[in-house]
Amino acid sequence: MTALNRTPLDRLPQWTALAKHREEFGDTHLRELFAADSGRGADYTLRVGDLLVDYSKQLVTDQTLGLLRELAAATGVAELRDAMFRGEKINITEDRAVLHTALRAPRGAVVEVDGENVVPAVHAVLDKMAAFADRVRSGAWTGQTGKRIRNIVNIGIGGSDLGPAMAYEVLRSYAQRDLTVRFVSNVDGADLHEAVRDLDAAETLFIVASKTFTTIETITNATSAREWLLGELGAGQEAVAKHFVALSTNEAGVADFGIDVANMFEFWDWVGGRYSYDSAIGLSLMIAIGPDHFREMLDGFHLVDEHFRTAPAEENVPLLLGLLGVWYGAFFDAQAHAVLPYSHYLARFTAYLQQLDMESNGKSVDRDGNPVAWQTGPVVWGTPGTNGQHAYYQLLHQGTKVIPADFIGFAKPVAELSPALAAQHDLLMANFFAQTQALAFGKTAEEVAAEGVPAELVPHKTFQGNHPTTTVLAAELTPSVLGQLVALYEHKVFVQGAVWNIDSFDQWGVELGKVLAKRIEPVLLTGEGTAALDSSTAALVANYRSLRGR
Numbered sequence: 001m002t003a004l005n006r007t008p009l010d011r012l013p014q015w016t017a018l019a020k021h022r023e024e025f026g027d028t029h030l031r032e033l034f035a036a037d038s039g040r041g042a043d044y045t046l047r048v049g050d051l052l053v054d055y056s057k058q059l060v061t062d063q064t065l066g067l068l069r070e071l072a073a074a075t076g077v078a079e080l081r082d083a084m085f086r087g088e089k090i091n092i093t094e095d096r097a098v099l100h101t102a103l104r105a106p107r108g109a110v111v112e113v114d115g116e117n118v119v120p121a122v123h124a125v126l127d128k129m130a131a132f133a134d135r136v137r138s139g140a141w142t143g144q145t146g147k148r149i150r151n152i153v154n155i156g157i158g159g160s161d162l163g164p165a166m167a168y169e170v171l172r173s174y175a176q177r178d179l180t181v182r183f184v185s186n187v188d189g190a191d192l193h194e195a196v197r198d199l200d201a202a203e204t205l206f207i208v209a210s211k212t213f214t215t216i217e218t219i220t221n222a223t224s225a226r227e228w229l230l231g232e233l234g235a236g237q238e239a240v241a242k243h244f245v246a247l248s249t250n251e252a253g254v255a256d257f258g259i260d261v262a263n264m265f266e267f268w269d270w271v272g273g274r275y276s277y278d279s280a281i282g283l284s285l286m287i288a289i290g291p292d293h294f295r296e297m298l299d300g301f302h303l304v305d306e307h308f309r310t311a312p313a314e315e316n317v318p319l320l321l322g323l324l325g326v327w328y329g330a331f332f333d334a335q336a337h338a339v340l341p342y343s344h345y346l347a348r349f350t351a352y353l354q355q356l357d358m359e360s361n362g363k364s365v366d367r368d369g370n371p372v373a374w375q376t377g378p379v380v381w382g383t384p385g386t387n388g389q390h391a392y393y394q395l396l397h398q399g400t401k402v403i404p405a406d407f408i409g410f411a412k413p414v415a416e417l418s419p420a421l422a423a424q425h426d427l428l429m430a431n432f433f434a435q436t437q438a439l440a441f442g443k444t445a446e447e448v449a450a451e452g453v454p455a456e457l458v459p460h461k462t463f464q465g466n467h468p469t470t471t472v473l474a475a476e477l478t479p480s481v482l483g484q485l486v487a488l489y490e491h492k493v494f495v496q497g498a499v500w501n502i503d504s505f506d507q508w509g510v511e512l513g514k515v516l517a518k519r520i521e522p523v524l525l526t527g528e529g530t531a532a533l534d535s536s537t538a539a540l541v542a543n544y545r546s547l548r549g550r
């Protein structure tokens with residue numbers, strides 16, 4: 001797939017039509033939109049798989065949606081989507097196919113990269129992972145001293161951490177509870193220290209997860225973990241084979257590190273790091289929840305893949321969510337997007353989405369290398385909703401910023417809660433529904449005054465409302481539903497990148513910091529080379545060295 005030399009987005013007639021529509025839309029309030037159409041709630045609700053998606057509290061009309069879909073057509077979203085599914089090299093700057101969808105293609109499907117069907121290899125790795133996971137879960141895989149493995153420590157960062165760490169939290173109630181599963185990512189030695197300080201090395205398996213197997217944080221932590229293990233066991237190198245496995249595309253790097261390549265689980269350069277937890281990168285998760293639940297999760301991904309690939313534009317949920325973000329970024333100057341799960345188990349979901357969205361769409365040149373003149377990816381943020389209500393929701397309700405938000409909730413609590421704790425679920429969900437209602441409709445000054453509030457307090461107690469939200473509701477949080485949710489966001493991000501004409505699959509913006517850190521580390525150790533630094537950094541480094549006692 002070569003560069004497109006496309007007409008700049010903001011010069012397309014479909015863009016101009018949207019800009020004009022935005023002017024006409026003006027300050028139209030959700031109160032008016034709902035008053036004008038009593039069926040709006042039902043009319044503006046779509047379903048995909050187990051997810052019900054209500055977008056009625058968005059600042060859109062049928063006309064807006066029609067114009068947005070015309071923009072999608074004019075910018076070739078469907079063509080790029082089909083090219084992705086076909087295995088074309090749509091990651092232009094790295095000349096790579098983008099085929100995370102092949103990771104969840106059913107056995108027997110055909111997806112070709114450079115003329116080769118990759119699906120058999122995907123399933124061969126999944127089978128190898130499943131056999132290994134079963135051995136660990138049953139106790140058949142033992143460590144160097146013959147003890148069974150009870151602790152799993154995944155060492156990785158970015159896409160080699162966030163996905164499995166998030167999904168393990170989400171699916172905790174499906175996990176084998178006598179296994180301890182931890183995730184180490186930060187090169188701050190405290191991370192590894194806290195992860196292993198109470199573990200018995202003889203019962204510990206390290207999973208070193210790195211697509212490139214060159215990432216300095218991961219290699220440093222893995223090296224330290226190996227020292228800890230051998231020190232604790234008083235064993236030689238031979239213990240590594242029993243206590244270390246690797247997840248990577250780089251067999252030579254794995255072998256260099258000293259991990260037996262028989263204990264390597266492979267994936268491929270057409271899987272982006274932030275799209276990889278349904279590949280071998282999910283091994284820690286698979287050990288925790290078991291191969292069957294892992295496969296259920298993959299089926300959930302696949303269900304939404306198929307929906308994205310085949311559903312008509314009017315019913316295509318990822319397309320809709322992507323276009324809504326385009327609308328707010330371009331025409332409401334929205335800089336941020338909140339994702340607010342009403343589930344304790346989704347505590348790390350938004351952190352996962354931050355990499356997915358911000359590393360994909362935090363770009364400022366188009367696919368031809370020209371600067372873009374329109375907003376690209378938003379700041380994605382959020383934590384579980386009820387906690388947020390007592391922290392930052394004030395700004396959502398009465399602040400000056402436009403922050404579209406997704407609310408994600410479930411009808412049923414997880415099965416293992418006691419009846420007393422399960423009974424709390426209605427209170428949780430009452431908050432869930434109340435918040436989107438308050439954000440949409442607010443409370444007018446007249447309503448506040450009618451309650452007898454003193455005049456001088458009325459402005460402070462007024463809620464302007466008109467804050468756009470999408471509500472995603474499912475029956476319960478199952479492995480399949482998690483897969484559906486993640487695929488939904490993956491494809492939403494895809495749609496936005498396609499409209500904005502940026503390469504959503506590279507991440508050159510992370511490189512400069514890595515290069516500079518490599519240069520600065522020896523200066524911290526020796527003090528030599530400060531003259532080459534800018535005056536701020538030089539002084540900071542000098543202070544650091546002095547405080548460090550060097």
Ligand code: F6P
Nearest residue numbers: 158159160210211212215273510
């Ligand atoms: O530096 C960013 C990044 O390349 C991410 O895109 C990636 O997920 C992460 O680092 C980890 O990379 P690796 O899996 O190769 O260690």
